[in-house]
Amino acid sequence: MKYIHLLCLQALPGEPVITVSEFDDDGFENRRVDISRSGQIGWAGDHGSSGNTESGTYQFFNMDQFDDEPFVAVEITREDFENHWALAMRAPK
Numbered sequence: 608m609k610y611i612h613l614l615c616l617q618a619l620p621g622e623p624v625i626t627v628s629e630f631d632d633d634g635f636e637n638r639r640v641d642i643s644r645s646g647q648i649g650w651a652g653d654h655g656s657s658g659n660t661e662s663g664t665y666q667f668f669n670m671d672q673f674d675d676e677p678f679v680a681v682e683i684t685r686e687d688f689e690n691h692w693a694l695a696m697r698a699p700k
Contacts, residue, residue, distance in 0.1 A: 610629055610630070612682075624642060627642075627688055628640075639652070647698075650698075
């Protein structure tokens with residue numbers, strides 16, 4: 608598993624500013640947490656989703672794929688991801 612924290616530098620209104628994702632060993636997204644500018648939190652995973660958040664369909668290979676995008680991408684620990692996931696599960700729907 609890999610865990611990635613993305614900060615979108617050019618997020619449009621209504622788009623997430625922060626996305627935290629869990630990728631399986633084949634590079635596909637299992638779970639995701641989106642956080643908007645207003646602080647609204649959305650999530651997506653095997654058991655459903657909230658708000659407009661959906662799991663991505665793209666395959667993650669390595670951090671270099673974000674070099675030409677308006678993102679700051681950082682690999683995080685599983686513990687960091689689980690903290691974001693727990694926060695999303697407690698957020699109002």
